[in-house]
């Protein structure tokens with residue numbers, strides 16, 4: 192970067208930049224209702240810090256370059272149709288335990304090797320590489336077999352970014368472009384047609400479920416359901432009472448009775464892992480509000496709807512739902528045990544400024560003793576110092592670090608994207 196012609200001009204700008212200037216900008220940001228900086232020198236500094244950060248794995252800046260890639264896919268293919276979060280529950284996964292070195296037979300379920308939930312969490316917390324490995328393996332197979340395999344209908348593209356959650360493990364935020372050529376305006380126009388409307392609802396009901404009715408109907412053959420199974424395990428064997436359905440192996444598609452077993456499994460999984468319970472994250476945008484005016488940001492509990500319908504004037508789609516607390520799910524994807532997710536806080540705009548100010552200040556102090564460097568070298572040190580200040584405050588979980596060290600991707604996409612560089616003189 193420093194050898195490029197444009198850096199000459201930046202170096203001249205930085206000659207006059209002092210930590211007080213950044214402090215003034217910071218003060219102005221805190222007073223203004225929206226974040227805007229008018230000082231050309233500070234804008235240039237932040238721009239260069241971003242360029243450095245873009246080349247650092249896992250940095251806030253390198254994450255923001257993924258947004259550019261998503262934008263280019265939108266330019267190329269139009270708006271994405273579906274947003275899916277895939278959040279594997281590693282602590283109940285036999286395969287994670289296997290990767291973590293626990294001696295078990297993946298084809299034969301033996302409850303005694305599973306330990307307690309706490310025991311499993313302990314093993315997994317000490318094995319971030321195993322968690323990163325299972326995540327990579329699972330996401331690749333979900334994308335290849337299910338998403339590209341057409342479980343949500345034919346797709347033309349997908350783009351998923353790997354995020355780290357509060358508890359340190361990874362999840363995938365996935366955008367999917369379905370294979371149809373309708374723009375939002377065309378969709379709105381087409382829903383005036385009864386056939387189109389019926390088909391659209393049929394499709395949506397097929398890929399998104401909001402209650403367990405269809406699965407209960409299929410399993411209603413007089414045998415036990417989820418809650419009964421848990422009780423009976425509890426009664427017969429005290430060691431295994433913590434066995435959650437997500438620990439059990441998935442049904443074998445070759446089995447004659449696969450469909451019924453599959454439906455039963457879906458009921459079990461949803462009942463134990465996919466029913467919303469309010470937590471502090473539900474109210475993270477309701478800070479300062481009184482308890483009565485706080486609303487759950489997941490919009491739970493939801494209103495019950497008898498039949499799915501589309502409002503012709505607004506285009507709003509309301510899906511049928513007979514359960515107020517179930518998180519929407521797709522039965523094939525939930526086989527991979529998707530749960531609530533918690534997003535990790537990243538550095539805010541003003542935090543970056545405060546840290547950059549510390550960087551400028553520490554360089555100023557150094558300049559007193561070392562004044563022989565030329566303008567370019569001084570500026571290079573300034574940008575690097577500021578970047579390091581910011582990077583030192585960024586939180587990275589052990590699983591994230593393990594994932595980067597194993598050379599796993601921080602995003603998964605169906606398309607190859609190339610960067611184009613240009614600068615104006």
Ligand SMILES: [Zn+2]
Nearest residue numbers: 469473487491
């Ligand atoms: Zn809630």
